[in-house]
Amino acid sequence: MNDILQTEKLTKRFSSVLAVDSLSFALRQGSITALLGGNGAGKTTTLSMLLGLLEPTSGKISLFGQDFIRNRYNVLGRMNFSSPYVDLPQRLTVRENLTVYARLYGVADVRERIETVSSEFRLQDLLDRRVRRLSSGQKTRVSLAKSLINRPEFLLLDEPTASLDPDTTVWIRDFLKNYRDTYKATILFASHDMREVQLLCDEVLLMKRGKIVEEGSPQELLLKHGKDDLEQVFLDVSREEEA
Amino acid sequence: MQKGSSVGRITALVLRYLYLLRSSWPRIIEIAYWPTMQMIIWGFVSQHFSRSSPELTAGGILISVVLVWDCLFRSHISYTLSFLEELWSRNLGNLFVSPLRPREMIMALASISMMRTLIGMIPAAILAIPFFDVSVFQMGLPLLGFFLNLVLTGWAISQFVTGILIRYGLGAESLTWVLPFLIAPFSCIYYPLSTLPDWMQSIAVFIPTTYVFEGMRALLLGGSFEPELMLKGFALNSVYLIFGLISFFVSFQAARRHGLLLQSGE
Numbered sequence: 313m314n315d316i317l318q319t320e321k322l323t324k325r326f327s328s329v330l331a332v333d334s335l336s337f338a339l340r341q342g343s344i345t346a347l348l349g350g351n352g353a354g355k356t357t358t359l360s361m362l363l364g365l366l367e368p369t370s371g372k373i374s375l376f377g378q379d380f381i382r383n384r385y386n387v388l389g390r391m392n393f394s395s396p397y398v399d400l401p402q403r404l405t406v407r408e409n410l411t412v413y414a415r416l417y418g419v420a421d422v423r424e425r426i427e428t429v430s431s432e433f434r435l436q437d438l439l440d441r442r443v444r445r446l447s448s449g450q451k452t453r454v455s456l457a458k459s460l461i462n463r464p465e466f467l468l469l470d471e472p473t474a475s476l477d478p479d480t481t482v483w484i485r486d487f488l489k490n491y492r493d494t495y496k497a498t499i500l501f502a503s504h505d506m507r508e509v510q511l512l513c514d515e516v517l518l519m520k521r522g523k524i525v526e527e528g529s530p531q532e533l534l535l536k537h538g539k540d541d542l543e544q545v546f547l548d549v550s551r552e553e554e555a
Numbered sequence: 556m557q558k559g560s561s562v563g564r565i566t567a568l569v570l571r572y573l574y575l576l577r578s579s580w581p582r583i584i585e586i587a588y589w590p591t592m593q594m595i596i597w598g599f600v601s602q603h604f605s606r607s608s609p610e611l612t613a614g615g616i617l618i619s620v621v622l623v624w625d626c627l628f629r630s631h632i633s634y635t636l637s638f639l640e641e642l643w644s645r646n647l648g649n650l651f652v653s654p655l656r657p658r659e660m661i662m663a664l665a666s667i668s669m670m671r672t673l674i675g676m677i678p679a680a681i682l683a684i685p686f687f688d689v690s691v692f693q694m695g696l697p698l699l700g701f702f703l704n705l706v707l708t709g710w711a712i713s714q715f716v717t718g719i720l721i722r723y724g725l726g727a728e729s730l731t732w733v734l735p736f737l738i739a740p741f742s743c744i745y746y747p748l749s750t751l752p753d754w755m756q757s758i759a760v761f762i763p764t765t766y767v768f769e770g771m772r773a774l775l776l777g778g779s780f781e782p783e784l785m786l787k788g789f790a791l792n793s794v795y796l797i798f799g800l801i802s803f804f805v806s807f808q809a810a811r812r813h814g815l816l817l818q819s820g821e
Contacts (some may be wrong), residue, residue, distance in 0.1 A: 326814070365811065365817050366814045367811045393648075398649055399645040401575065401646055404571070412568070412571040415567030416650075
C-alpha cells in the first residue's frame with residue numbers, strides 16, 4: 313500500500329514554546345494509527361496542522377501526493393474530522409447539520425447519504441431533534457456521522473469514543489475497522505484509551521514534548537517493553553524519559 | 556463522491572443560517588421589529604416637528620433617513636451576528652476543515668446579511684406609508700443606490716469586526732455593537748455636512764455615508780439627484796471594502812498561525 317500522508321521535519325513553535333519538534337512520519341493507505349501522548353505532548357497541534365487549521369512553522373506535509381501546506385483546498389474534500397471538543401451548531405437539528413455538511417463537502421445525493429450515515433450510527437430517531445437536546449454520547453455519534461458524510465479517504469479523530477457507553481464504544485470500534493476495510497480509508501486518531509488503541513490500531517505513534525519517542529504496532533511495543541498492555545508501555549516511556 | 560463547487564459551498568452555508576433563522580420565530584420577528592419601532596418613534600417625532608419646524612420634516616426626510624441609516628446597521632449586525640453564531644457554537648473548526656474557503660464564507664455572510672436586511676427593512680418601509688404618509692420608494696432608482704451604499708459600508712465594518720473576532724475571540728464581541736455608531740456623528744444623518752465644525756467636516760468627507768445622506772437631502776428637499784455624491788459614496792466604499800477584506804484575511808492568517816481556529820468560542 314502507498315503512503316497517503318508523509319510529514320517531513322514538521323515543526324510548530326509558539327513564541328518560545330516548541331510544541332511540535334521536527335516530526336517525520338508516514339501513514340500507509342488503509343492503516344489505523346493512534347497518536348498517543350500525555351497532555352502537552354503535541355497531539356492536538358499535530359492534528360491541527362494535518363487538518364490545515366494551524367500553519368506549521370516549518371516542515372512539509374504531503375497528503376495524497378500533494379503539498380498540503382500550499383494546496384490544502386485540493387485535498388480537504390477527501391478528508392474529515394471529528395472531535396468532542398468541536399461542536400456542531402446546537403440550534404440546528406441533526407438532519408439540518410448533516411445536510412449543511414453534506415453540501416459543504418459536495419456530496420452528490422445528500423438525502424441518500426444522510427439516510428445511510430444515520431442508519432449506520434443509529435440516528436434515525438434523532439434526525440429531527442436539535443443537537444442541543446442530545447446527550448453527550450448522542451452528540452459524539454452525530455459528530456462521527458458528520459465526519460463520514462463525505463466518505464473520507466483520510467479520517468482524523470480526536471477521542472472518537474469519548475462519552476460513549478461500552479456497548480456503543482465496541483460498536484464504533486467495529487464500525488471504524490469495517491469502514492477502513494471497505495473503503496481502504498486511512499484513520500489517524502488521538503486517544504487516551506489504551507485498550508481502544510490496542511484493539512483498533514495497526515500502528516502507534518507515541519509523542520512526548522513534541523517528538524515521536526516510540527512507533528510501531530501495538531504488539532511490537534508490547535514485546536519491546538515486555539509489558540502486557542499499552543498503558544504500561546505508555547507509563548514506562550514517560551518514566552524513562554523523565555529519568 | 557465529492558465534487559463541491561464554490562457556489563455549492565456558499566449555498567450550504569447560507570442554508571445553515573436560514574435553518575438557524577427558521578428555528579426561532581422570535582428571531583424572525585426581531586429582524587423586522589427594531590426597524591419598525593424606529594420608524595414609528597421617529598414618525599411621531601417627525602409629526603411633532605412638522606407643526607413647529609416644517610422645514611425639518613419636509614419630504615418625509617426624517618423618517619427616510621432613519622430607515623435608510625438602519626439599512627447600514629442591519630446589514631452589519633446581520634453579517635456579524637451570523638459569524639458570531641459560529642463562535643458561540645464553536646463550529647469554526649468544523650467549517651475550516653471542510654473545503655470551505657474564507658472568501659466563500661464572506662460571500663455566504665454577505666448573502667444572509669442582504670436577506671435579513673431586506674426582511675427587516677421592507678415591512679418598516681411599507682408600514683411608513685399608511686402610518687405617516689411617507690414612502691421611501693418615491694425616491695425611485697436612487698433609493699437602490701443609497702441602499703447599496705449603506706449595505707456596503709455595513710459589510711466593510713463587518714469584515715473589520717469579524718477579522719478582530721477571529722483573531723481575538725469573543726472578548727471583542729462588543730465591537731459588533733459599538734463600531735457602527737463611531738461613524739454616525741460624521742455621517743450627517745439628521746443634519747447637513749455644513750452643521751459640523753471644520754475638524755469634523757474634514758473627517759466626514761472620508762465617510763461614504765456622508766454622501767448618501769447629503770444626496771438624500773438633495774433629492775428629497777431640493778428635488779435633484781446628484782450622481783457625483785452617489786459615486787463618491789461608492790468610491791469610498793470600494794476603498795473601505797478592500798481594506799476590510801485585507802484586514803479579515805490578515806486576521807485569518809494570524810489565527811491559523813496561532814492555532815485559534817480550533818479554540819474559537821472559548
